[in-house]
Amino acid sequence: MPELPEVEAVSRRLREKAKGAEIRRARVLRPRTTYPQPASKVQRLAAGRTIETVERRGKHILIYLSGGVVLACHLRMTGNLYVIPDAGTRPLSTRLYLELADGRGIVLDDRRALGVVNAFPLAQAQTLMNKLGIEPLSAEFTPGRLIELAARSKMPAKVFLMDQRFISGLGNIYSAEALYRARIHPATPTNQIRPARLCRLHAAIVDVLNDAVKSAYIAYERPGQFREAERFPLAVYGREGDRCPVCHRRIRRLTQAGRSTYYCPGCQR
DNA sequence: CTTACCCCCTGTCCGC
DNA sequence: TGCGGACAGGGGGTAA
Structure with missing residues (x-):
């Protein structure tokens, strides 16, 4: 489920509903969820505090x-974080929840249970987040910035886009979609992409993410629910064998860093 | 700095 | 119909 657009949607919805709420207590139902911190630490650090923002x-x-x-x-893969009306009535796949003072709950609902929640002092959270790459929807992400970053790596373009230390937020789907929009072959070594094409890639990343954020925000209108009708229209991801709407060649799949990459052999060079 | 595994989980789909 | 294996939008760790 979640790459930047979905995480942004979940985050916005949570902020709208839970900003200002007081946490009565926190319960970790699956200890591994707070790994490597002990569940007790997260429970203790969250209890009694007010949510200032998300x-x-x-x-x-x-x-x-x-x-x-x-x-x-x-x-991670299947997590969702949202407000429920009654902290006492939770989905089966709840791994952790925060019981709010007004009786509502915030649940980490995660079937595959790979999601993680840790509690940090502000400074430590800051340090950890500083290790992430640039925010692709921020003003600092410019064509020039992408050109600088790309020069530092000879990774295949798709692997580069998925590496959170360069740009943070792109995953398997939107990396493939951005490369398709930019007409760049996913295996191209990043430091060999010409500046003009990197400018195109920059625009493609920003556009695809902005489009997908809008779609995801609507899709997650109801907490914990995903509206199928609002699924973002994907041009290449998961479409192996389909015809490219532009050049009519069949979409191909290849494996990069253990993940599937979908691309159009006609458009992407 | 890379890549190439393995791990963490549950569920679904595909081929035999 | 049943079953084993591959695979799934995440990332962390370790070895080479």
Whole structure:
């Protein structure tokens, strides 16, 4: 599920519903969820504090609590984080929840249970987030910045885009979609892409993410629910064998860094 | 600095 | 119909 657009949608919805709420207590139902921290530490650090705000950094959701504590949440593959009306009535796949003073709950609902929640002092959260690459939807992400970053790596373009230390937030789907929009072959070594094409890639990244954020925000209108009708239209991802709408060649799949990459052999060179 | 595994989990799909 | 294996939008760790 979650790459930057979905995480942004989840984060916004959570902020709208839970900003200002007081956490009565926190319960970790699956100890591994707070790894490497003990569940007790997260429960203790969250209890009694007020949610000041909720922000996204890369694919992380940061819940800022009163007293300088941050809950850093990562949804990984199947996680979702949302407010439910009654903390006593939770989905089966709840791995951790925060019981709010008004009786509502915030749940980490995660079937595959790969999601993680840690509690950090503000400064430590800051340090960890500083290790992430540039925010692709921020003003600092410019064509020039992408050109600088690309010069530092000879990774295949797709692997580069997925590496959170360069740009944070792109995953398997939107990396492939951005490369398709930019007409760049996913295996091209990043430091060999010409500046003009990197400018095109920059625009493609920003456009695809902005489009997908809008779509994801609508799709997650109801907490914990995904509206199928609002699924973002994917040009190449998961479409092996389909015809490219532009050049009519069949979409191909290849494996890079253990993940599937989809691309159009006609458009992407 | 890379790549190439393995691990963490559950669920689904595909081929035999 | 049943079953084993591959694979799935995440990342961390370790070895080479």
